[in-house]
Amino acid sequence: MSAGPSTGTVPTTAGGRAGPAGASVAGLMAEIADVGRDDARGGYSRPVYSVAEHELREWFIDQASRRGLDVESDRNGILWAWWDAPGADRRDAVVTGSHLDSVPGGGAFDGPLGVASALIAIDRLRERGLTPSKPLALAVFPEEEGSRFGVACLGSRLLTGLIDPDRARTLRDPEGNTFADVTAKAGLDPRFLGPDPEAVGRIGSFVELHVEQGRGLIDLGQPVAVGSTILGHGRWRITITGQGNHAGTTLMEDRRDPLVAAAAIVQAAREAALRHSGARATVGRIVPVPGGTNVIASSVSLWLDVRHADDAVTAAVVERIHADARRAAAVEGCSLELREESLSPTVHFDPALRHRLGELLPDAPVLPTGAGHDAGVLAAALPTAMLFVRNPTGVSHSPEEHVEDDDAEAGALALAGVLEGLAGRRV
Amino acid sequence: MSAGPSTGTVPTTAGGRAGPAGASVAGLMAEIADVGRDDARGGYSRPVYSVAEHELREWFIDQASRRGLDVESDRNGILWAWWDAPGADRRDAVVTGSHLDSVPGGGAFDGPLGVASALIAIDRLRERGLTPSKPLALAVFPEEEGSRFGVACLGSRLLTGLIDPDRARTLRDPEGNTFADVTAKAGLDPRFLGPDPEAVGRIGSFVELHVEQGRGLIDLGQPVAVGSTILGHGRWRITITGQGNHAGTTLMEDRRDPLVAAAAIVQAAREAALRHSGARATVGRIVPVPGGTNVIASSVSLWLDVRHADDAVTAAVVERIHADARRAAAVEGCSLELREESLSPTVHFDPALRHRLGELLPDAPVLPTGAGHDAGVLAAALPTAMLFVRNPTGVSHSPEEHVEDDDAEAGALALAGVLEGLAGRRV
Numbered sequence: 001m002s003a004g005p006s007t008g009t010v011p012t013t014a015g016g017r018a019g020p021a022g023a024s025v026a027g028l029m030a031e032i033a034d035v036g037r038d039d040a041r042g043g044y045s046r047p048v049y050s051v052a053e054h055e056l057r058e059w060f061i062d063q064a065s066r067r068g069l070d071v072e073s074d075r076n077g078i079l080w081a082w083w084d085a086p087g088a089d090r091r092d093a094v095v096t097g098s099h100l101d102s103v104p105g106g107g108a109f110d111g112p113l114g115v116a117s118a119l120i121a122i123d124r125l126r127e128r129g130l131t132p133s134k135p136l137a138l139a140v141f142p143e144e145e146g147s148r149f150g151v152a153c154l155g156s157r158l159l160t161g162l163i164d165p166d167r168a169r170t171l172r173d174p175e176g177n178t179f180a181d182v183t184a185k186a187g188l189d190p191r192f193l194g195p196d197p198e199a200v201g202r203i204g205s206f207v208e209l210h211v212e213q214g215r216g217l218i219d220l221g222q223p224v225a226v227g228s229t230i231l232g233h234g235r236w237r238i239t240i241t242g243q244g245n246h247a248g249t250t251l252m253e254d255r256r257d258p259l260v261a262a263a264a265i266v267q268a269a270r271e272a273a274l275r276h277s278g279a280r281a282t283v284g285r286i287v288p289v290p291g292g293t294n295v296i297a298s299s300v301s302l303w304l305d306v307r308h309a310d311d312a313v314t315a316a317v318v319e320r321i322h323a324d325a326r327r328a329a330a331v332e333g334c335s336l337e338l339r340e341e342s343l344s345p346t347v348h349f350d351p352a353l354r355h356r357l358g359e360l361l362p363d364a365p366v367l368p369t370g371a372g373h374d375a376g377v378l379a380a381a382l383p384t385a386m387l388f389v390r391n392p393t394g395v396s397h398s399p400e401e402h403v404e405d406d407d408a409e410a411g412a413l414a415l416a417g418v419l420e421g422l423a424g425r426r427v
Numbered sequence: 428m429s430a431g432p433s434t435g436t437v438p439t440t441a442g443g444r445a446g447p448a449g450a451s452v453a454g455l456m457a458e459i460a461d462v463g464r465d466d467a468r469g470g471y472s473r474p475v476y477s478v479a480e481h482e483l484r485e486w487f488i489d490q491a492s493r494r495g496l497d498v499e500s501d502r503n504g505i506l507w508a509w510w511d512a513p514g515a516d517r518r519d520a521v522v523t524g525s526h527l528d529s530v531p532g533g534g535a536f537d538g539p540l541g542v543a544s545a546l547i548a549i550d551r552l553r554e555r556g557l558t559p560s561k562p563l564a565l566a567v568f569p570e571e572e573g574s575r576f577g578v579a580c581l582g583s584r585l586l587t588g589l590i591d592p593d594r595a596r597t598l599r600d601p602e603g604n605t606f607a608d609v610t611a612k613a614g615l616d617p618r619f620l621g622p623d624p625e626a627v628g629r630i631g632s633f634v635e636l637h638v639e640q641g642r643g644l645i646d647l648g649q650p651v652a653v654g655s656t657i658l659g660h661g662r663w664r665i666t667i668t669g670q671g672n673h674a675g676t677t678l679m680e681d682r683r684d685p686l687v688a689a690a691a692i693v694q695a696a697r698e699a700a701l702r703h704s705g706a707r708a709t710v711g712r713i714v715p716v717p718g719g720t721n722v723i724a725s726s727v728s729l730w731l732d733v734r735h736a737d738d739a740v741t742a743a744v745v746e747r748i749h750a751d752a753r754r755a756a757a758v759e760g761c762s763l764e765l766r767e768e769s770l771s772p773t774v775h776f777d778p779a780l781r782h783r784l785g786e787l788l789p790d791a792p793v794l795p796t797g798a799g800h801d802a803g804v805l806a807a808a809l810p811t812a813m814l815f816v817r818n819p820t821g822v823s824h825s826p827e828e829h830v831e832d833d834d835a836e837a838g839a840l841a842l843a844g845v846l847e848g849l850a851g852r853r854v
Contacts, residue, residue, distance in 0.1 A: 115594035213676035248797030249640035266690035282674035370675030396673035
């Protein structure tokens with residue numbers, strides 16, 4: 001437990017919600033089904049420290065308290081709900097959890113499924129009469145999506161020192177609020193944001209359950225998988241500069257139109273990724289300047305997202321796109337700049353922990369994921385693992401994301417088995 | 428002359444500026460070179476009824492008054508400076524002029540060149556001892572660019588009844604101010620905005636001098652051209668709907684990415700325009716939704732601007748792009764909608780007036796323009812014509828727009844010749 005000044009036990013919320021008796025993952029998910037709905041985009045918009053995400057945190061604190069867990073919020077806004085808080089000498093706690101924030105117009109399950117499943121896993125362990133021999137905790141990490149402040153897994157990065165707290169404090173949301181101001185309003189002291197080696201040192205292993213964000217389990221006909229890797233992932237910003245001009249008066253032959261070059265780059269990204277099995281290359285954001293209907297753009301920025309399990313393939317895909325982009329810009333008489341904004345190598349989850357999960361869940365297939373997760377960030381500091389639960393649409397970061405009730409329950413049972421196996425039975 | 432309550436003679440501004448003796452177009456342009464500079468964008472930002480545009484109007488009133496012209500502001504905020512105001516029975520006035528407002532970050536010449544050249548043309552006629560046999564006036568039209576209230580040529584549209592005054596009154600600028608409020612602050616009575624058949628009826632012909640917004644005169648090595656047509660011009664909005672999904676977890680094979688289809692459409696627009704000499708097709712605005720770096724877009728909107736002198740060619744270009752767009756969307760498993768947002772047929776300037784200008788300026792080539800102008804709007808109500816002055820950069824709606832001093836002077840001389848020829852010499 002951190003001794004930082006912002007750490008404290010959160011008071012239990014009194015309330016009339018149903019207690020854990022007879023609870024299910026689907027029942028818990030139904031309790032929060034109306035929080036943060038986004039009528040414009042569909043699905044949910046639950047930015048970190050928004051009213052909606054705050055309501056979800058209160059709900060988690062209430063649910064954890066009903067289960068007799070001791071809840072604390074640490075200096076980085078991470079919630080910890082302890083079944084037997086560890087003494088200062090214990091460095092073997094088993095922790096599970098996920099996040100409650102969402103992308104704009106996201107699905108119901110990305111994040112909350114892992115939190116609800118953790119609560120139900122505790123119920124299942126209690127029903128079996130388990131008293132764990134190691135400390136056990138549920139954790140909720142803030143700003144996993146990076147949708148508000150632009151840095152994914154911000155809470156776990158701060159915890160483990162993977163982001164400079166000075167940089168974190170000055171991050172701004174789309175309205176211009178700094179992370180320092182927003183955390184202060186949320187009751188934290190922004191001066192104490194940052195690495196918390198004591199909190200990290202308590203943890204022996206971390207297991208995150210998450211809705212699958214692809215079609216692996218659909219194709220395998222299985223409800224739950226064990227995670228193997230998180231794909232290496234980079235973001236590059238490409239800026240193409242041409243000649244802004246009048247759309248009506250400028251002959252086609254006289255144009256240096258950066259949007260025509262950008263169009264070729266979008267297609268080059270698709271083609272470069274298709275040359276390597278399992279590679280992904282995406283342009284989801286493109287901004288022409290000035291962006292007028294009757295104006296040839298003077299410049300265009302586009303953002304390139306590339307991922308592959310083999311970091312050398314990621315580099316090769318980007319190199320090929322860069323070469324094609326330079327050619328497309330030159331054909332159009334434009335200049336081009338490519339800048340790396342971030343690059344994370346592939347995360348291989350702890351082999352020993354993954355092997356242990358394989359023993360505990362012998363039927364579960366082993367799957368990689370292309371999405372980033374707090375478990376991937378924490379992997380730099382301690383043994384981590386993931387469980388994935390089948391998503392029958394295969395669609396993620398979208399209202400179409402889904403999990404069947406039976407699969408959600410199977411996921412919680414699998415997580416309970418893993419926690420029991422890792423934490424042991426006190427004798 | 429309108430008898431509307433907002434009409435009145437504007438008092439002459441006393442001031443220490445240089446009189447018309449020895450004036451030149453370049454000298455007049457230098458007088459306003461510091462008005463409305465835009466340090467952020469470069470060039471000038473002179474939105475209608477802004478401080479900058481108001482200062483330019485005051486400058487025009489001053490310059491016209493120094494030349495002994497009677498200046499009035501009519502019910503629509505159009506300034507008229509009369510050399511011999513017509514009696515109620517005269518319907519043959521010769522009018523020239525242009526506008527003083529600019530696009531954001533525009534050049535110095537788009538608009539003001541036509542106003543300064545009109546003032547200098549009056550000087551040249553006076554120097555020749557001309558007394559015109561027809562009434563002669565200079566006009567300044569507000570909101571030609573449509574940059575503040577979104578409707579181009581708003582002044583001339585109101586004058587000729589081509590826009591419903593109720594709609595005009597409720598137009599809003601980017602800060603949310605209505606056109607009614609802004610015109611009231613500028614001293615007009617917004618109740619009297621609207622068609623003014625009496626003011627239109629006075630005019631026998633209108634000739635607008637304007638900086639060329641393309642490279643026609645560069646290629647011909649000539650300083651001044653007579654306008655033939657304003658290209659027909661349409662705007663279409665294309666919406667492509669695919670499958671929003673996670674950029675990291677979605678295999679390339681499973682994607683229905685509307686931005687990949689949009690990229691093909693941008694290229695199809697270029698190719699379709701190149702199939703027809705003189706056709707222009709531009710995508711300058713493209714908006715992916717949700718527009719996140721790590722999200723495959725669920726939909727993309729793009730705006731297509733197509734122009735050609737032959738309206739049948741414009742239709743053929745759009746039809747071809749539409750067919751290619753449907754194919755590109757189908758290949759990507761996306762749906763596509765194309766909606767016409769506006770369509771203006773090609774304006775052919777009055778043939779008799781154009782023939783007369785050809786006689787008066789036998790060396791001037793005849794050129795079409797791709798840009799809209801008040802002369803194009805007024806063409807629906809009376810004979811209009813245009814003169815274009817060489818722009819050595821060929822660039823428009825940009826700080827790079829330029830006119831050499833000698834060419835500006837040649838333009839004013841050509842305009843003087845046209846006015847003399849049209850207005851006749853009183854004997």
